[in-house]
Amino acid sequence: MNYLNNNNTMKSILGNNLELMIRDVSFIGCKYIDEDVDQIYVVIDHEFGLYKNDDFEDMLDGADEVSEEYDRQSEQYETQLIFNK
Numbered sequence: 001m002n003y004l005n006n007n008n009t010m011k012s013i014l015g016n017n018l019e020l021m022i023r024d025v026s027f028i029g030c031k032y033i034d035e036d037v038d039q040i041y042v043v044i045d046h047e048f049g050l051y052k053n054d055d056f057e058d059m060l061d062g063a064d065e066v067s068e069e070y071d072r073q074s075e076q077y078e079t080q081l082i083f084n085k
Contacts, residue, residue: 003029003045013040014059014083021055028076039064040083045076 010030011018021027026049034041050056060066065082 003031006030006033009033010042014042018055018059021050021053021059024050024053024056026050026053027056031078038085040085042081042083044079044081046079047076050077 007022007030010033011022013033013035026047028045028047030042031045032041032043046056059081060079062083063081064084065080067080069078069080070076071078
């Protein structure tokens with residue numbers, strides 16, 4: 001999985017203000033990002049501590065749809081976001 005390329009793509013599409021969120025130790029990486037004419041789709045892998053990050057909270061609040069999954073074995077979250085343009 002190439003988190004670095006996806007993180008850079010996420011920053012270019014959603015804005016560089018995500019740099020502080022990406023530097024958070026609880027942020028594992030952007031697993032997937034895609035953009036079409038109407039929407040942006042993002043999947044982020046992270047630990048629970050990212051919920052305490054204001055930039056991440058702002059991103060959750062700005063999304064039109066949010067779904068989350070928790071993996072008990074790895075104790076990691078996968079958050080899927082959809083933004084309408």
